[in-house]
Structures are given as C-alpha cells and as structure tokens.
Amino acid sequence: MGDYLVFQLYAPLVSWGTQAVGQERPSEDHPGRSALLGLLAASLGIDRQDEDQHFALSLACRFGIKLYAPGLALRDFHTTQVPPSARNTVYRKTRRDELRESKLGTMLSFRSYQQDALSVVAISSTDDAYSLETLRTALAEPCYHLYLGRKSCPLAAPLNPKIVQAGNLKQALDSYGIDEALIRFKHDQPRYYWEQMENPGMTHSYHAPRYDQPISRKRWQFNSRQEYVLLGGDDVSK
Numbered sequence: 001m002g003d004y005l006v007f008q009l010y011a012p013l014v015s016w017g018t019q020a021v022g023q024e025r026p027s028e029d030h031p032g033r034s035a036l037l038g039l040l041a042a043s044l045g046i047d048r049q050d051e052d053q054h055f056a057l058s059l060a061c062r063f064g065i066k067l068y069a070p071g072l073a074l075r076d077f078h079t080t081q082v083p084p085s086a087r088n089t090v091y092r093k094t095r096r097d098e099l100r101e102s103k104l105g106t107m108l109s110f111r112s113y114q115q116d117a118l119s120v121v122a123i124s125s126t127d128d129a130y131s132l133e134t135l136r137t138a139l140a141e142p143c144y145h146l147y148l149g150r151k152s153c154p155l156a157a158p159l160n161p162k163i164v165q166a167g168n169l170k171q172a173l174d175s176y177g178i179d180e181a182l183i184r185f186k187h188d189q190p191r192y193y194w195e196q197m198e199n200p201g202m203t204h205s206y207h208a209p210r211y212d213q214p215i216s217r218k219r220w221q222f223n224s225r226q227e228y229v230l231l232g233g234d235d236v237s238k
Contacts, residue, residue: 004172005123005132007161015149027112029070032212045143060127064194066173069185071117118185122172136161168201189232204228
C-alpha cells in the first residue's frame, strides 16, 4: 500500500502545450509533466525564477493521469502586433514598450485548445519538503491563480484534492470520485497515462517520448521522457 494525492481537472477550455513549431501552438489532450509541475508550483507560491525549488519539486513528484474525456479540439486564429525585428532595435522590457514603436507589423499564429476535457491526476512524492499533505493544502488554497495551460483557461470545478491509500497507481486513480456535476463528461473507456515508476498496476498499450520534462523554467527548456499509455478496453489485469 502507498499514499497518493489525487485531484480532478476540468475546464471548458484547456491547452496542454506541446512542441511548438513556427506559428502553430498545438495542445495535447491530457496534461503533461511540465503543466502539472507548474500547477503545483503556482499553488505553493514558487516563483518562476527559482530554479532550485522547481528542480527539487520535479525530483520529488511522479504523476499518473486518468483521462475521462479528451474534449473536442478547437483551433483559434490569432493576430498580434509586433515591432520590427531590426538588429539595432533597443531592447524592450515590456509589451507596452513594444506597442510604443512608430511602425508595427502583424504576426499570424494559431492556438489549439481542448473543450470540456476532464481528467484525474494522482501524485506520489519522495521528498518530505513536498509531502502529499503539503501539496494537498497548497492545491486547496493556492498562492497564485491556477489555470490549465493558458491564462484564458481558468478552472471550472474545484480541484478537490484527496490523499488516498492504494495498492498501486491505477487503484488510486480508480478510487477517486469526481464531482456529480462532471459525470456527464465521462467516457465509458478512459485512458491512462503515467511515467516510469514502480508498480503502476497496469500494463501499457504502448509508450512514446514526450518533451515535457523541465530543464529550466527561466529559459523554457525541456527534455524528453517516456510516457506510458493504456488505451480504454485493453487488458489491465496484470
């Protein structure tokens, strides 16, 4: 038996960012490691510039996800005014400085979102400084406002964090009861995602690299990790 911190994530819009190339800002259908660490860091009040605390939090936490509903994809078209990119341009510290330029150009880009996505997250921790009780308290009363990927994606239901005892990760995820108001979003065959850990309680359908392991929050650098996936309806008896 082990202890897990389990909570729910729901919003009308979520954006779980993945590798961005050019003008595209795509989204996965379930939260990644970087997004979940960011949610915890915001709840704890860890500043984005505090690399040491982010690194310690990353080392302490392991995540598993039960995706009840991936949601419907939404692609949004953006136009943004930007200053010229001349080499000798004075460094601009703020968006206000950019908009003060006499000549502005237009940059086109696309943002992807998921509508009505619902998932449950389970966390195990190996560091007393970030104990499950510390994390539960922070999620229940976060220091900073929480949002799911972008500031335009605020939570639409309480996280309702709970510490549960379970024989493995899957049991912890399955034991969590989501809010009655969210049951209508559930699919009959949820999917499971987890990172490498002992005793997940299920056998993966496949695994693939995901580039969401933070290296530096200040420089927005990420590394790859292996993500294990169990598709709904597969044998989970092992």
